[in-house]
């Protein structure tokens with residue numbers, strides 16, 4: 001039995017000083033309390049009670065090269081004595097912007113921000129300013145950060161969310177200003193007919209359609225074949241911008257992100273997480289004429305820490321590693337991730353557990369359901385209690401996933417780690433089956 005005694009004590013003490021004992025509400029979900037870690041190295045995390053975790057949370061996505069990747073650490077360390085943020089330009093910004101515009105066909109220009117949340121705000125403002133329209137189509141179940149203007153209908157209760165084909169906006173937090181999200185139109189994702197209809201009725205008002213191009217928050221769901229291209233086409237025909245929020249999918253679904261994998265070219269994209277391997281960086285990338293409105297159209301975007309020296313140094317090195325040999329690391333991650341996905345499915349069969357493993361090899365989810373969901377409403381049919389129970393059993397076996405049983409892969413999840421994970425999952429499923437929760 002693993003003990004979490006020191007984490008419990010530290011959490012109790014922390015909660016006396018730090019509101020809720022955490023720095024992000026997402027971290028409450030951990031059990032028995034939000035755990036305290038001493039360090040991370042490669043695919044593993046080490047907690048204060050001496051427990052070792054094979055980590056598939058990876059900081060909720062950023063650690064694509066594992067924890068503390070030596071080359072990135074060295075590149076950042078080299079810059080520490082140069083200062084952190086100048087309120088002025090430095091040459092690493094040029095270097096990174098050049099690398100990004102070379103790697104991403106849709107990135108004619110980029111702008112740096114610090115978190116995904118604020119980069120989304122910039123993209124929304126740009127879209128409204130460029131088109132002179134107000135409405136932004138946002139899909140149920142998709143998460144674009146926690147601000148009032150967009151923290152809407154991320155996980156609405158079906159009782160509040162209106163009909164599946166005509167969802168209504170549902171604020172996700174107390175304290176949100178109702179006026180702040182008036183500009184959103186809520187739609188069901190993966191349904192081109194519904195979006196077409198929306199354009200027919202409100203097309204002249206729609207500034208942008210914004211989405212996670214693979215729905216990761218809430219469900220590791222792939223776009224239906226042709227869906228993304230269909231959305232892109234609808235946007236073009238109606239003079240709206242197609243905005244891909246690649247905060248999670250960027251540099252994870254491949255060097256070109258979801259847009260590269262599925263063959264679309266958004267007008268604007270947002271990248272964060274994996275791009276700097278764990279250092280705070282977000283990027284808005286897109287069409288030159290749209291991005292230029294930051295200068296020529298007076299569209300405001302600021303941020304004290306934007307372009308800070310360490311995040312630039314980290315991202316330059318991360319991109320060097322990810323793009324070496326034409327992105328060879330992705331082929332290796334895809335092979336290992338596929339083995340893990342297939343291995344988990346086989347184990348579920350062995351233990352007679354109803355489970356679907358859905359997603360792509362670098363980000364997937366084990367879902368307790370007969371048929372994998374295709375949109376948010378269908379995710380509400382997935383058994384979340386079983387997912388929670390499985391995540392707890394995995395933790396007891398030394399494997400860390402989130403409470404929805406999502407798996408993020410890094411380059412450091414080698415074959416040995418995959419074998420260890422499958423052994424742990426075998427035991428976790430046996431425990432799950434024996435408790436009857438499965």
Ligand SMILES: Cc1ncc(COP(=O)(O)O)c(C=O)c1O
Pocket residue numbers: 060114115116117118120143144145146212217245246247248272273
């Ligand atoms: C798709 C997506 N967009 C935006 C965000 C917000 O990014 P951040 O947490 O860096 O503010 C997230 C965070 O998980 C995300 O997954």
